[in-house]
Amino acid sequence: MARPSSVDRLVRLLALPAWVSEHQDATLEEAAAHFGVTRETICQDVNTLWVTGLPGGMPDDLVDFSTDALEQGRLRLSEPLGLDRPVRLSHREAVSLMLSLGVLTDLLTDDPEAADVLDQARRTLRHALGAATPAQDSAHRDAGTTGALPSVRRALAERRRLHLVYVSATDTRSERDVDPLELVSDGSHLTLRAWCLTARAERSFRLDRVLEAKVLDTPARAHRSSRKHNSHTTRVEATLVLKPTGRWLVEQIPCQQVHTERDGSLRVRVRGRDHAWLVGLVLSAGKHLITVEPAELAMEAGAAARRALRRDAAVYAYGGTPMRGAQPSTAKR
Template identity: 30%
Template sequence: MKRTARLYALVEELRAAAPRPLTVAALASRFEVGARTVQRDLQALMETGVPVRSQSGRGGGWSIDPQMTLPPIHFTADEAAALTAALAAAGAATPYAGAARTAAQKIVASMAGPASAAAQELAARIVALQTHGDAAVRTAVERALAEGRVLRLSYNDAAGRTSERVVEPAGLLTAEGRWYLIAWCRTRRAGRGFRLDRIAAAAPTGERAQPHDLGELLVGSAGAGAVRPTVLGSLTAPPVTP
């Protein structure tokens, strides 16, 4: 079994046993590898954010919080190929691009035989013109949205003017290959759209943001007619004016 597939299988093995911990010896026997290999795999899972943890002492071992991971999802070969291709097209400046890459790897790793080869072959034929954004900015925006935190931005508008903004993130909008942070701007006291590649710096404040309805912030803007795809819930519409 390849390592990526084994990592995926390790998570599912821990999920199936949760909340009961499993010992390294038991996992090594299950996957027919050495204890050191299992230890390295578990450490790798921890480093990538998978909620696995160790418990020492009698009855201890490794366990996972099942509420922090998804149960197995059974895709058809066509569904898995479509997801792999879509995730492969995520550019470096796309929000959550890192998670998209690891998700694509897990999908391919969970498949076997011709289905896996077909998914990888299709993904190899998907190309995207990459745009480069500031990774630190993208990470700050991702975390602020996920955690509901206020952000302090240094923003360059279309005319090249720089301004400092304090914003309460509400969501993301994509239009014509660009990504926008939609937020309540405390500086302007109104909803605004900030093009991600024009955000020069983004710093979390640690302050909890007030919840804002994304649709209400878009009312009266060029993005007012934005619609949510039925499954993914992302937005596609003309950009809003900062």
């Protein structure tokens, strides 16, 4: 028998008081049916919530349910400690969630039941945001991963080669042919793993950075990666010191070593496939970054950021919109 997920239980514990607040005197059986668990599990959750609350542990500091109602097999909330109030999202959080739902909708397009639930969630978010219309939402999706996704899916299904127009994290535009391997997601982005014929090695391409994806008539081939070549010629390392708010970065990339300092900052040693990848990582860290070693890496990332700012400022000065991947003719690398 599979062990119950601690994450699932935490989500249920947070949701239970809000549900009981809207369904006072609901039976234990009704609560169990709603959350998809047994009656005994709901009783265990109530017992856990009874000793959960604010520091001090006094009766007024703990989540409380009516004992009399519970003896009758019913749930009545007498002290929710704010857990009965809905979660409030900032505008940025709501927009991020909207974009994530768009990605999920594309991934689950063949599941009508899931698509209906996602569509309802997106409509609710659009209403909460107040400004986004269905047409605008569709435009946002088209500007993101959906343009490349159909071609990538087709290439994977038909085992065909792809021609990509891609913009790296350092805003470098390139064109290359790749043999796709798989489509993966970290919960925030869709990424294509593929064998790059230009680099003659396996590479990862974030779909929101793919400007164009064309399925070629050439069949995709199987390739054998030369691990010895990769480890000696392309792998480079760097040490980043991040603010506590930069932990998200540590959770998304493979790290050689992570050390938490007394002030909460993180000293992280990372290994990248090449120098350009490390420059992109430093740029991604943004305001969460404190220091970078080696110093040359910090200087190169800073120069790349300044070039991007100058390019954007020049475009805005002429009343235009910065174009992703456009390279100024005077840029020095």
